[in-house]
Amino acid sequence: MQIRLIAILFLLFFASYEAKKFMEKREKDLTTESLKETLELKNGDIILRKEDNALSDFFASLDGAGFSHIGIVANSKDGFVVFHLEVDENSDEMKVSNIKDFVNFSKKIAIYRYKNNINEDSLSKLLNEFLENRPKFDFEFSLENDTLYCTEFINDIYFKLFDENLYTYLYEFNEQSGISINSIIQNTNLEKRYELEF
Secondary structure, three states: OHHHHHHHHHHHHHHHHHHHHHHHHHHHHOOHHHHHHOOOOOOOOEEEEEEOOHHHHHHHHHOOOOOOEEEEEEEEOOEEEEEEEOOOOOOOEEEEEEHHHHHOOEEEEEEEEEOOOOOHHHHHHHHHHHHHHOOEEOOOOOOOOOOEOHHHHHHHHHHHHHOOOOOOOOEEEOOEEEOOHHHHHOOOOEEEEEEEEO
């Protein structure tokens, strides 16, 4: 009888311990950091972000998209990375960031996927060419020069892949036409995979 009681107590303790471990793991799986690290991605996916700062707020409100930055996802030997054009304190050239760094300070992210199959070899070749040339960020936001801004960069890649613009209209700002995030995500060939707010 005592052995039976000890066995029952041991089983209850073990079950309680395992349940607690499961709950802690579940809570860890639902943290912002783990969600940002475990996105379901595919080569050629378009990733968008919105950060919590005045500059991000400004760009997110320009054309009503609610996002301020855009990049393209590619698989590398170290996992998925994002190719994007952004200015920071270190450089104004194209950047390749791991997913965690790209979304680290984001308050909102989204993934869009092109509905047609992307030739991964062509995409890889294009991205490698960009990597070799390291285009500079276009501070003028002009479509008429040899520098690029983030949406122009994404459009350029898709134009080279499919021989058509990804943007659906040109956004007018300061008497200048440009490619906005909203003009890209309105493309009916893009499917929103998901959007997350933190």
